[in-house]
Amino acid sequence: MKKERSQKNTIVRIKDIALKAAVSTGTVDRVIHNRGRVAEDVKNRVLKIIKELNYEPNLMARMLGSKKEYHFAALFPDHSYDAFWTAPKSGIEKAEQDFKQYNVFVEQYVFNPQDVKDYIKKATELTRKKPDGILLSPIYYKETLPFFEKWNADNIPFVLFNTQIADFDPLSYIGQDSYQSGLLAAKLAHYGNPDACSMLIAHIDEKISNAQHLVKKEQGFRNYFAQNNLDHKYKILNVELTRSSQSSFIKSLDTLIENTFDLKQIFVTTSQAYDIAKYLEQRHINHIKLIGYDLIPPNLHYLNNGAISFLINQNPKGQGYWGIYQLAEHLVFKKEVPIIKYLPLDVVTKENLNYFLDEKDQVFIEI
Amino acid sequence: MKKERSQKNTIVRIKDIALKAAVSTGTVDRVIHNRGRVAEDVKNRVLKIIKELNYEPNLMARMLGSKKEYHFAALFPDHSYDAFWTAPKSGIEKAEQDFKQYNVFVEQYVFNPQDVKDYIKKATELTRKKPDGILLSPIYYKETLPFFEKWNADNIPFVLFNTQIADFDPLSYIGQDSYQSGLLAAKLAHYGNPDACSMLIAHIDEKISNAQHLVKKEQGFRNYFAQNNLDHKYKILNVELTRSSQSSFIKSLDTLIENTFDLKQIFVTTSQAYDIAKYLEQRHINHIKLIGYDLIPPNLHYLNNGAISFLINQNPKGQGYWGIYQLAEHLVFKKEVPIIKYLPLDVVTKENLNYFLDEKDQVFIEI
DNA sequence: CACAAATGCGTGTTCGCACACAAATTTAAT
DNA sequence: ATTAAATTTGTGTGCGAACACGCATTTGTG
Numbered sequence: 001m002k003k004e005r006s007q008k009n010t011i012v013r014i015k016d017i018a019l020k021a022a023v024s025t026g027t028v029d030r031v032i033h034n035r036g037r038v039a040e041d042v043k044n045r046v047l048k049i050i051k052e053l054n055y056e057p058n059l060m061a062r063m064l065g066s067k068k069e070y071h072f073a074a075l076f077p078d079h080s081y082d083a084f085w086t087a088p089k090s091g092i093e094k095a096e097q098d099f100k101q102y103n104v105f106v107e108q109y110v111f112n113p114q115d116v117k118d119y120i121k122k123a124t125e126l127t128r129k130k131p132d133g134i135l136l137s138p139i140y141y142k143e144t145l146p147f148f149e150k151w152n153a154d155n156i157p158f159v160l161f162n163t164q165i166a167d168f169d170p171l172s173y174i175g176q177d178s179y180q181s182g183l184l185a186a187k188l189a190h191y192g193n194p195d196a197c198s199m200l201i202a203h204i205d206e207k208i209s210n211a212q213h214l215v216k217k218e219q220g221f222r223n224y225f226a227q228n229n230l231d232h233k234y235k236i237l238n239v240e241l242t243r244s245s246q247s248s249f250i251k252s253l254d255t256l257i258e259n260t261f262d263l264k265q266i267f268v269t270t271s272q273a274y275d276i277a278k279y280l281e282q283r284h285i286n287h288i289k290l291i292g293y294d295l296i297p298p299n300l301h302y303l304n305n306g307a308i309s310f311l312i313n314q315n316p317k318g319q320g321y322w323g324i325y326q327l328a329e330h331l332v333f334k335k336e337v338p339i340i341k342y343l344p345l346d347v348v349t350k351e352n353l354n355y356f357l358d359e360k361d362q363v364f365i366e367i
Numbered sequence: 368m369k370k371e372r373s374q375k376n377t378i379v380r381i382k383d384i385a386l387k388a389a390v391s392t393g394t395v396d397r398v399i400h401n402r403g404r405v406a407e408d409v410k411n412r413v414l415k416i417i418k419e420l421n422y423e424p425n426l427m428a429r430m431l432g433s434k435k436e437y438h439f440a441a442l443f444p445d446h447s448y449d450a451f452w453t454a455p456k457s458g459i460e461k462a463e464q465d466f467k468q469y470n471v472f473v474e475q476y477v478f479n480p481q482d483v484k485d486y487i488k489k490a491t492e493l494t495r496k497k498p499d500g501i502l503l504s505p506i507y508y509k510e511t512l513p514f515f516e517k518w519n520a521d522n523i524p525f526v527l528f529n530t531q532i533a534d535f536d537p538l539s540y541i542g543q544d545s546y547q548s549g550l551l552a553a554k555l556a557h558y559g560n561p562d563a564c565s566m567l568i569a570h571i572d573e574k575i576s577n578a579q580h581l582v583k584k585e586q587g588f589r590n591y592f593a594q595n596n597l598d599h600k601y602k603i604l605n606v607e608l609t610r611s612s613q614s615s616f617i618k619s620l621d622t623l624i625e626n627t628f629d630l631k632q633i634f635v636t637t638s639q640a641y642d643i644a645k646y647l648e649q650r651h652i653n654h655i656k657l658i659g660y661d662l663i664p665p666n667l668h669y670l671n672n673g674a675i676s677f678l679i680n681q682n683p684k685g686q687g688y689w690g691i692y693q694l695a696e697h698l699v700f701k702k703e704v705p706i707i708k709y710l711p712l713d714v715v716t717k718e719n720l721n722y723f724l725d726e727k728d729q730v731f732i733e734i
Numbered sequence: 735c736a737c738a739a740a741t742g743c744g745t746g747t748t749c750g751c752a753c754a755c756a757a758a759t760t761t762a763a764t
Numbered sequence: 765a766t767t768a769a770a771t772t773t774g775t776g777t778g779c780g781a782a783c784a785c786g787c788a789t790t791t792g793t794g
Binding site: 058059060061063064101180181183184186187188191192194224309342343344345346347349350351352354355356 | 425426427428430431468547548550551553554555558559561591676709710711712713714716717718719721722723
């Protein structure tokens with residue numbers, strides 16, 4: 001005497017399909033996996049019944065017997081050059097952990113972000129290994145395209161994160177809406193400065209030419225004031241700074257501040273807000289408010305002492321996690337994945353910072 | 368010729384343990400599940416080997432053959448009385464969806480939040496059904512205690528969300544740190560009002576006596592100013608309002624505003640900020656800024672038109688989701704779950720609102 | 735028309751675990 | 765010592781899908 005589970009009638013197995021289609025389970029299996037060796041009409045019949053019965057394969061059973069392994073490759077900058085990248089790395093590892101029960105393995109390829117050659121080298125290495133899926137942050141545009149082409153030809157799905165490249169459509173893009181984050185920054189800047197003043201948009205250490213997202217952030221910031229008919233009230237400047245030489249960095253700021261009337265707000269579009277904060281501290285300037293990006297340690301220091309008012313969190317750990325997640329969804333679970341996945345724009349202050357930090361046991365959640 | 372999976376050597380099965388302990392798999396199984404009927408010495412031997420080999424049961428295989436079903440009960444207010452509760456409901460349903468592959472079923476018991484009797488009735492009903500786990504928002508303190516006692520006696524784990532009751536320790540509490548959210552609100556209020564002024568804390572439609580979290584929010588708000596030595600600069604008032612009578616609500620506000628010098632900021636500790644927004648709109652007052660809680664439709668309306676500056680998101684959908692999640696972690700996967708789980712304090716403005724709304728296709732994630 | 739190759743399809747085994755049942759062993763009772 | 769009872773341990777089967785294997789039938793080739 002068998003016990004039947006209560007939802008027996010609602011659960012459709014391969015066997016049920018086989019029965020209804022008057023074929024063997026082997027045939028149904030062949031249809032499902034496109035293994036060929038099935039007559040066209042039989043195939044269609046089975047397919048139709050699968051749809052009718054709304055068959056959903058039992059993941060447990062599928063994984064159980066299967067020895068299939070999934071090898072993903074993750075290509076992103078070495079965090080020793082930029083602390084930002086520790087977070088994606090940890091997200092990737094968390095996802096690997098979560099999916100290891102499904103035989104998912106992730107190989108990390110980290111490169112020196114200041115060295116195009118290294119980028120190409122690591123990408124080449126990765127490509128040679130023929131992974132089942134690729135997650136990457138394609139910080140070099142031109143150099144990446146040939147790889148996209150190759151992967152497309154090899155039918156290897158790839159997911160982009162943090163930096164978007166629209167050509168050769170990827171399986172998915174994970175990241176932030178830079179334009180929107182510019183709008184958000186402007187809203188905060190406006191909120192904190194009810195009275196007319198000057199504001200500065202500072203791009204530090206990244207060439208605008210190579211970084212479309214910086215442009216978008218600036219556009220967003222400026223458009224907020226335009227859209228709200230505030231551009232007569234606030235004067236918005238912008239500047240590109242580099243930290244290559246400490247003294248020139250300081251000198252540039254000195255002249256900027258000297259020549260700008262009533263500068264009250266600086267919006268740093270990169271994760272280097274702490275550099276400005278440090279400068280302001282050294283110069284004992286405390287009437288200029290700062291908004292920046294990314295919860296990296298030096299930024300947190302100045303967030304906590306009040307030099308930085310807000311940081312916009314790019315959810316870097318989430319980016320890594322979701323990247324692997326999407327690949328798994330697509331390859332392991334054969335689900336459709338959204339072509340674009342924007343992560344929330346988190347406004348972080350000293351008061352809610354804790355919840356965005358990477359506590360071992362803290363959890364991501366999204367709805 | 369069998370293909371061995373690459374990690375074969377690292378994966379420990381019951382069979383391996385049995386082999387090493389020189390017993391049958393049945394015995395190992397009995398040890399693992401404490402089914403008794405195993406000689407003491409054998410049991411210890413097996414237990415030791417399990418630990419040595421670091422055995423981790425294969426979830427797939429476990430679920431596959433098992434007909435075990437998990438029935439959870441979820442007790443929370445009917446959303447037709449307060450739109451806030453649509454979100455937890457949808458989170459609960461999302462979680463049910465996610466865990467249904469593990470034979471998890473959730474039965475919802477919704478009650479009229481204004482009717483203690485209904486609360487008790489639904490709780491009694493639920494208790495009679497003897498679910499495997501319970502998720503509830505215990506909005507009535509005194510009335511809940513006997514149930515806690517009963518569930519403890521019956522050994523049914525329960526998870527609290529949104530409202531915390533510390534007695535009879537629950538498996539887990541999911542919610543927000545109200546005090547911290549008060550601090551956050553104060554930070555925002557301060558940021559938007561650099562100059563001295565008066566601020567009002569408004570508790571609408573909930574009796575403070577019954578709602579510890581409102582007290583905490585107020586404490587947080589006040590303490591921000593105290594901690595930053597700002598209490599000489601800003602004057603903080605508070606008021607309890609009820610909407611039972613439209614006219615008295617308005618009248619109270621009228622007198623408040625008339626008698627308060629330089630009132631520039633109102634902090635609404637409940638989800639009824641829209642009521643104040645509406646009032647301010649009717650009175651054509653636009654120099655008073657509003658901060659409130661919860662992304663419910665009427666609030667969103669005023670967030671979008673600028674009457675409300677910020678909403679603090681309590682992540683209600685996440686609360687529901689995580690509640691069920693914790694129960695499943697505990698009961699299905701036998702994992703330890705954190706006793707307290709604070710969800711992030713999201714600062715929501717018109718500019719980042721989109722990312723916090725309940726897109727059909729958006730996903731949960733956790734790290 | 736014979737015979738091989740290709741194609742179509744069914745059978746049987748496997749995955750790791752749970753659980754029912756059978757078997758073996760020990761203990762108690764006479 | 766014999767047998768019954770209680771306790772301990774072993775065996776077998778099912779869960780649903782994947783896939784290797786192989787038999788049967790069709791198609792192709794000379």
